[in-house]
Amino acid sequence: MSTLLAGRRVVVSAGPTFEDIDPVRFIGNRSSGRMGFAVAAAAAAAGAEVVLVAGPVHLETPAGVERVDIRSAAQLRDAVLAALPADVYVGAAAVADWTPRDTAGHKLKKQPGVERMTLELVRTPDVLAAVAAHRLRPRLVVGFAAETEDLVANARAKLAAKRVDLVAANRVGVPGSGFEAETNALTVVGEGFERALGPAPKAALADTLIELIAERIAGRS
Numbered sequence: 001m002s003t004l005l006a007g008r009r010v011v012v013s014a015g016p017t018f019e020d021i022d023p024v025r026f027i028g029n030r031s032s033g034r035m036g037f038a039v040a041a042a043a044a045a046a047g048a049e050v051v052l053v054a055g056p057v058h059l060e061t062p063a064g065v066e067r068v069d070i071r072s073a074a075q076l077r078d079a080v081l082a083a084l085p086a087d088v089y090v091g092a093a094a095v096a097d098w099t100p101r102d103t104a105g106h107k108l109k110k111q112p113g114v115e116r117m118t119l120e121l122v123r124t125p126d127v128l129a130a131v132a133a134h135r136l137r138p139r140l141v142v143g144f145a146a147e148t149e150d151l152v153a154n155a156r157a158k159l160a161a162k163r164v165d166l167v168a169a170n171r172v173g174v175p176g177s178g179f180e181a182e183t184n185a186l187t188v189v190g191e192g193f194e195r196a197l198g199p200a201p202k203a204a205l206a207d208t209l210i211e212l213i214a215e216r217i218a219g220r221s
Contacts (some may be wrong), residue, residue: 004214006047009086011138012040013127013199014091015055021119022104029094033057035144035170035184036092038206040065043088046210051083055093073099073124080127084136088213091128092168099124115154132163140216147168152171155189165216166190166198168209189210 014036018026024037033054040052041062053076057079061067068083070076073095080089086191108117128143141164147154148171155169168186185198195212198205 002046004046004211005043005088005217008041008048008088008089008217009051010040010048010090011051011053011080011083011086012036012043012090012208013053013076013080013095014040015057016074016094016210017055017096017124018071019073019096019099019124020103021100022072022106022108024107025098027098027121028056028112029096030172030190031055031057031094031146032181033059034182035202035206037062039090039092039200039209041203042206042210043090043213044129045207046090046214051086052162053079053083053093060110066077072096073127077125077130079125081134084131084134084138086136086138088140088142089131089138090142090144090213091131093127094144096124096147098122125164128140128164129162140165140213142168142213146172147171151187152189152194155187157187159191166193166213190216 015033016029016031018028020026037059040050043063044050052065052067052158052183068079070079085171101120101122132141143164145155145158151169155167168188188195197208
């Protein structure tokens with residue numbers, strides 16, 4: 001166990017969100033939560049007090065980590081903001097961008113002669129932007145970006161739009177990386193900064209990311 005983050009409080013979000021259509025169906029994504037859980041474990045191993053806000057995944061809670069389970073994007077936002085103040089926020093969760101405007105209280109069953117169903121979707125809360133703009137803003141706010149193209153350009157656009165300190169971008173939709181994979185590759189960008197990490201197992205990437213975070217925090221102390 002290192003002391004890189006001793007005395008620091010770190011909040012990590014991980015996994016998908018599920019946006020309920022009815023009691024049976026939901027809108028979700030393929031995030032396994034492994035990357036965020038690995039970051040939480042690495043932060044705890046570096047001596048930090050860690051709160052892990054976890055979407056619906058079946059993963060063991062890392063040792064020494066306080067876990068808060070959520071389901072929806074709105075619940076994730078509330079749990080993350082409730083965990084502030086903190087020195088660091090790492091938004092590794094794959095938060096749904098859209099949620100049904102209305103959630104049915106009963107299963108929506110097929111009706112004779114009806115071949116289509118239309119769902120009206122509304123935007124979910126922007127958790128990362130909310131943390132970055134909060135009166136208790138952490139000293140370092142780190143976002144994640146799952147991209148299928150233009151990795152660095154999209155990461156830098158997110159960095160500016162959300163007003164965060166770092167964005168860790170990973171390419172999804174390719175074998176052996178991103179969602180549902182044990183390995184990953186990240187490109188971490190900041191103002192005047194860019195570093196490629198991996199490909200490597202997610203636990204190893206998390207260790208390196210936490211070292212980078214510790215360096216940035218130390219530089220701001």
